[in-house]
Amino acid sequence: MDGKVTKEQSSFRFYFLLTLLSAVIFIRYGLQINIPRELALVPIAAIAVLGTQTEIMAVLMCLIPFHESLDFYIALILVIAVYVIKYYEKIKIGGSFFLMLLIMLWELLHCFTSSFSPMNLIVSLAPIIALTLIICSDFSELDYDFLVRAVAFAAVVTSLTMLIQIAWISRFNLVSFLMNLRRLGALSESSIDRLQISGGMVQTNSLGVICVIITAALLQLRSVKRGKKSDIFIMMSLIIFGTFTASRTFLVCLALMVFMMILSRKGIKTKLKFFCLAFIALIFVVILFSIFFPEQLEYYISRFFVKDITTGRDDLMVAYNRFITKNPEVMFFGVGLQNFGDKLVNEYRVAANVPHNSIQEITVAWGIEGLILIAAMIFMLIHSAKKRNPNIKLINYIPLIILLFKSVAGQLLTSNYTMLALGFAYITMVQSLNEKDALEEYTK
Numbered sequence: 001m002d003g004k005v006t007k008e009q010s011s012f013r014f015y016f017l018l019t020l021l022s023a024v025i026f027i028r029y030g031l032q033i034n035i036p037r038e039l040a041l042v043p044i045a046a047i048a049v050l051g052t053q054t055e056i057m058a059v060l061m062c063l064i065p066f067h068e069s070l071d072f073y074i075a076l077i078l079v080i081a082v083y084v085i086k087y088y089e090k091i092k093i094g095g096s097f098f099l100m101l102l103i104m105l106w107e108l109l110h111c112f113t114s115s116f117s118p119m120n121l122i123v124s125l126a127p128i129i130a131l132t133l134i135i136c137s138d139f140s141e142l143d144y145d146f147l148v149r150a151v152a153f154a155a156v157v158t159s160l161t162m163l164i165q166i167a168w169i170s171r172f173n174l175v176s177f178l179m180n181l182r183r184l185g186a187l188s189e190s191s192i193d194r195l196q197i198s199g200g201m202v203q204t205n206s207l208g209v210i211c212v213i214i215t216a217a218l219l220q221l222r223s224v225k226r227g228k229k230s231d232i233f234i235m236m237s238l239i240i241f242g243t244f245t246a247s248r249t250f251l252v253c254l255a256l257m258v259f260m261m262i263l264s265r266k267g268i269k270t271k272l273k274f275f276c277l278a279f280i281a282l283i284f285v286v287i288l289f290s291i292f293f294p295e296q297l298e299y300y301i302s303r304f305f306v307k308d309i310t311t312g313r314d315d316l317m318v319a320y321n322r323f324i325t326k327n328p329e330v331m332f333f334g335v336g337l338q339n340f341g342d343k344l345v346n347e348y349r350v351a352a353n354v355p356h357n358s359i360q361e362i363t364v365a366w367g368i369e370g371l372i373l374i375a376a377m378i379f380m381l382i383h384s385a386k387k388r389n390p391n392i393k394l395i396n397y398i399p400l401i402i403l404l405f406k407s408v409a410g411q412l413l414t415s416n417y418t419m420l421a422l423g424f425a426y427i428t429m430v431q432s433l434n435e436k437d438a439l440e441e442y443t444k
Contacts, residue, residue, distance in 0.1 A: 014055045017043040022157040025069040029200030030164035040070040048082035054143040056083050061147060061424050062154040065210050067417040069200045073123045080130050090138040096380040100132040103373050106366060110336025124337040127419030134423035135384050144431045145226055148217040152234050155214050159241035162201055169194045182299050184244035208250025209406050211242035213399040216257050217428060220395055224433050243285055246300045253402050264395040313409060319351040320360045334367040340414055358412035365413055385429035395433050400425035
């Protein structure tokens with residue numbers, strides 16, 4: 001198949017199918033037309049079956065921004081199953097594979113209850129299986145530029161769909177639209193009731209983090225002179241969409257990304273140049289919001305001057321610390337991933353929400369042993385990346401650092417998109433982002 005289809009034809013086929021996937025999502029959630037949700041799986045399956053390794057990985061990573069718009073776990077299992085069948089020769093079994101088996105066994109030990117379901121077991125472990133396959137894969141022939149721009153396209157489609165969804169909720173009334181747009185990704189119960197079809201709305205902090213890591217990946221391409229003019233428009237769009245979330249997590253992660261990008265630059269002049277460009281972009285966004293969305297900007301700023309800036313996360317952390325320390329069976333074994341949220345909120349009644357700290361989250365799910373297993377998985381991810389890319393630099397680590405940083409005030413293990421995004425971070429880490437080497441490879 002690879003010998004019969006040119007790269008241009010393959011690329012056209014991929015974007016045609018990705019556009020078809022985007023259209024299904026846009027029609028269902030943006031225009032509120034009740035087409036079957038399962039239709040989204042058709043172009044995904046077509047890309048997986050017909051696509052190259054790069055295209056399969058690209059559609060797999062597109063599930064990150066699309067994770068609320070389709071049957072995420074079915075799509076994930078479908079893509080990784082086809083990938084294993086087609087590219088098994090590129091998968092080398094290593095330490096991370098055996099660690100995955102140990103993790104699966106540990107979760108299986110938590111499943112001896114009346115509510116156990118084999119399908120739920122597979123679903124809960126699917127992101128870890130996908131991450132392991134990515135770590136074990138040879139990506140020496142992967143087109144990283146293609147993959148990043150495909151994911152960026154998916155993120156823009158998701159954000160635009162959410163905007164149209166809000167316009168639909170507002171009955172296309174401008175005042176109502178601006179009120180509902182105050183936090184992109186967060187809808188009131190009354191707003192949700194106006195929807196004919198719910199779903200497709202990515203949570204505020206999640207959308208913000210996704211926008212930041214994709215922006216970081218596009219900046220990586222520009223740093224090695226492989227950027228396109230269209231990338232600038234996409235990056236500005238992602239930053240604007242991220243600002244619409246009014247997420248403090250987004251702003252902190254964006255500042256962290258800019259700081260690390262500055263540190264990764266060589267020489268004072270290039271550091272200063274990037275800082276000035278980032279500052280100009282910031283001024284542009286502030287002016288844009290001041291002119292067109294002044295109330296949005298005022299609301300965003302006000303979120304940093306509230307009495308409880310943690311929005312209850314400190315109380316949540318205290319509640320789960322108490323739950324862990326007072327229950328040795330939780331500390332050393334955990335409650336398992338099966339019905340995780342329902343167990344904590346309704347059965348154990350620990351708090352109104354699941355843990356918003358990855359260390360507590362993993363400990364509650366799998367105990368201290370689980371914390372060690374996940375730490376070992378992240379260590380193997382970094383070790384494998386260093387082995388495959390001896391010239392790894394700070395700029396390669398930026399998506400991983402952002403994901404781990406955000407997980408301090410969020411979820412990691414039970415967040416489907418975050419575990420898959422760790423795979424995206426790994427793919428970033430194995431790329432040669434040395435300007436001289438990258439240019440030589442790019443011009444072959």
